[in-house]
Each structure stands twice: as structure tokens, then as C-alpha cells.
Amino acid sequence: MKIFKSISSIQKYLSKQSQIAFVPTMGNLHQGHLSLIQKAKKPKTCIVVSIFVNRLQFNDKKDFASYPKTLKQDLEYLKNECVDAVFIPTEQEMNTNHSEFKLSFFNLEYQLCDAFRPGHFEGVITIVMKLCNIIQPHYLFLGKKDYQQLFILKNLMREFCYPIKIMAVPTKREKNGLAMSSRNGLIQKKYTTKISELYNELMQIKKTCKSLIHIKKVELRAFQNLTKNGWIVDYVSVRSQKTLLSPKNNEKKLVALIAAHLGNVRLIDNIEFCI
Ligand code: AMP
Numbered sequence: 001m002k003i004f005k006s007i008s009s010i011q012k013y014l015s016k017q018s019q020i021a022f023v024p025t026m027g028n029l030h031q032g033h034l035s036l037i038q039k040a041k042k043p044k045t046c047i048v049v050s051i052f053v054n055r056l057q058f059n060d061k062k063d064f065a066s067y068p069k070t071l072k073q074d075l076e077y078l079k080n081e082c083v084d085a086v087f088i089p090t091e092q093e094m095n096t097n098h099s100e101f102k103l104s105f106f107n108l109e110y111q112l113c114d115a116f117r118p119g120h121f122e123g124v125i126t127i128v129m130k131l132c133n134i135i136q137p138h139y140l141f142l143g144k145k146d147y148q149q150l151f152i153l154k155n156l157m158r159e160f161c162y163p164i165k166i167m168a169v170p171t172k173r174e175k176n177g178l179a180m181s182s183r184n185g186l187i188q189k190k191y192t193t194k195i196s197e198l199y200n201e202l203m204q205i206k207k208t209c210k211s212l213i214h215i216k217k218v219e220l221r222a223f224q225n226l227t228k229n230g231w232i233v234d235y236v237s238v239r240s241q242k243t244l245l246s247p248k249n250n251e252k253k254l255v256a257l258i259a260a261h262l263g264n265v266r267l268i269d270n271i272e273f274c275i
Helices: 007-014 031-040 061-065 071-080 112-116 120-135 144-159 182-186 197-208 212-228
Strands: 002-004 020-025 046-051 085-087 139-143 165-169 232-240 253-262 265-274
Touching (some): 007 120, 020 031, 020 120, 112 144, 120 144, 144 165, 197 232, 197 253
Parallel strands (some): 002 085, 020 139
């Protein structure tokens, strides 16, 4: 496994590769990240993983400062997965400290997470676009765990004519249903028995939302249940898988999305279902 810190060195290495699969991450790797890598493995394909904690996507400075960093362990995991190349650029190399440009987007502006984390997705798309320009992958592996991010990046790649195929990977969960996330380690011990409640509410929505007329009711019930149990809920929303807007009359493929805080940790999760 080769480790690169500069753009020029990884580009030199990649110029000799015919098929490239790319998995961008912010490190503190867990089984969720590794499932993306496992999906990316194919003969004659060079697997590149980036580790970069992207300052631009944190609207809260404290959240950025406390983001878990476990580089030594991450590299160990990546070596075990037989990853070909790891790209660990500095902020200077990625020019995130003094950026003069930032991409913006419109399709989910002021909605869902963007209403609660203004600037977050601009930061994400800016860095993923830069990374894709550097790596020039044929395949980009992204998790459904970050459903809105996946949706925005798919649209971005299509609109800007990137010759990159996006591969969406299902969410990896703990036994209790909790979606694996680098932030889970920050959840206080006293909440251990509560952490499955978020996924349980998503399952409940999937089970009880049988037609579009049920949506308001199931959203409200989940919101109230979580609030009653001590969660601070940003939103519970059932949307169209295709547009991520409120579903239209004939839409059958839906996704329920929740963002809620347990103590000082904000968790997001979602579940796809059909009616
Ligand atoms: P992050 O390091 O949080 O930026 O995540 C890097 C990539 O891993 C993103 O595409 C995420 O959607 C994906 N990812 C994070 N957690 C999971 C999970 N539990 N299951 C599947 N993919 C995940």
C-alpha cells in the first residue's frame, strides 16, 4: 500500500493505472467505510482511499476540532483491506484554509440538513470535486448513510459531465440498528440504551407508511416519539427517492430521513422503502 501526501506524487502514480476506484473519507475508519472498499474491489482496479478532514464542511468550529483522528489505526485497516493507494493531503495541499472559490448548489437548498447546517454541502461538494479532479477515478464509492450528500454529488457529477460512475453502498449498521459513524464514539455512555431509537422510528415509518396520505402522520409520530424520549429532533421527513422533494401523486419509491441530537452528538439516518 502506497501513501501519498502531495497531489503531484499521487497523480504520477495514478497515471500508470488503467481503472481507478475512489473512496473519499474523513478517516476514523469503521466497518461502514470498509464496506465501501470491499465493494470497490475488482480485478485490475486500483483502489484509492483519501483521508482528509474537510474544514469547509464543518459549520461548527468545535465539531471540526473534536472530529476523531485515528490515522495509525486507519492505515492498519486499509492495509488489511489491500488498498493500493492512500491520499492524505494537508490543508495547504488542498487549499482549504484560504479558498477563493466554493461551489454552491440549489436543488436541496434550505431543506433537510441544509436548513440546519448551512454551508455543509457546499463544503462537501467543493472538496469532492477537487479530489475527483486530482484522482480522476472511473468509479466513486459513496455511502447511502449520507443520503443527501450522495444525491447532491450524483447530480453534480451528471451536470458537470464528469465521466465517473457513482456507486451507492448500503448503510452498515451495528447489531442494535445504529448506523455506523465516526461520531458514534462521541455519544455519552448514559445514552447507550437509547441509540437504537432512531433506527426503530425509521423502521416504524417504513412499516406504517402505506400510501402518500400517511406521510404527515408518520412524520409527526416519529418526531413526537423521539422528542418524548429526550432527542432534539431537527427533522423527520419522507421524500421521493428520485427528487428528494415531497413525493408526487404516483411516486412509489420513498425514503424517510431523520436528523436528531442525542446529547451533544447529531446523528443522521435514513431508510428507503416502497409503497
Ligand atoms: P465520512 O468519513 O464520514 O466522510 O464518510 C466517508 C464515506 O463513507 C461516505 O461516502 C459515507 O457515506 C460512507 N459511510 C459512512 N458511514 C457509513 C456506513 N455506516 N455505511 C456505509 N457507508 C458509510
